[in-house]
Amino acid sequence: MTDFPEEYSLFNMEYAWSNGYKSIFDHPWHVLELPSESGLDLDVAASLGKYAPLTSGYIWEGEYDGSIDDAISICMPNGLLIKGLSLHQKEYNGHFYNDNNELIIIDGRTAGCAEGLLIREDALNEFLNTNDYVLFWTTLANKLYKTASSRNEYVQSDWSGLYYYENGEIKGAMRCVGVYPHDVR
Structure with missing residues (x-):
């Protein structure tokens, strides 16, 4: 979307x-x-x-x-x-x-x-x-974080989610769809 x-x-x-x-x-x-x-x-x-x-x-x-x-x-x-x-x-x-x-x-x-x-x-x-x-939202996000082993090693995780509005509340969840090394040099 x-x-x-x-x-x-x-x-x-x-x-x-x-x-x-x-x-x-x-x-x-x-x-x-x-x-x-x-x-x-x-x-x-x-x-x-x-x-x-x-x-x-x-x-x-x-x-x-x-x-x-x-x-x-x-x-x-x-x-x-x-x-x-x-x-x-x-x-x-x-x-x-x-x-x-x-x-x-x-x-x-x-x-x-x-x-x-x-x-x-x-x-x-x-x-x-x-x-x-039905009112809904799709979400995409990623997170980049350092590993404990080295200053220059990073890992990136990608996230995807679906949220919807029902009876006055927002419901749904995100899930991790991938984790991989990320070189920042």
Whole structure:
């Protein structure tokens, strides 16, 4: 799975009926397939289901026409969240409100408190339950550490994990998928 997509072809706060918006947000689903290097003996590619990244990175760089001075970079919800929770922005980039003008989603960077989107738990639960969706995260990590035998000998371990949101809790685990020597010279 890849990182969330970054969009350069929209204007911030573009109307949902515009062609640019529709081309990006109206087709959010991707097929998740078992990789061929999985080691399993399969005659056909195994589809594990469909997924939709719930966020997109929006970037609008400074323009030669002077319309903005600095670049704008925000994390924004995808079309499923925008439509499902009836969200819209008002005067601040990265702040998304529902039809009752309640703040539902905020880009944590705009508030200086987190990376990515922050969403009200009650709204998230309503969205997931109404649509019978499962929220999950895939994780990759590696750790580089010195061995006790030498100053210049290092070992690297690679980790992979899957976490999911269920009944207000985040569940899941990571596992080590490989350990090998690492030369830092």
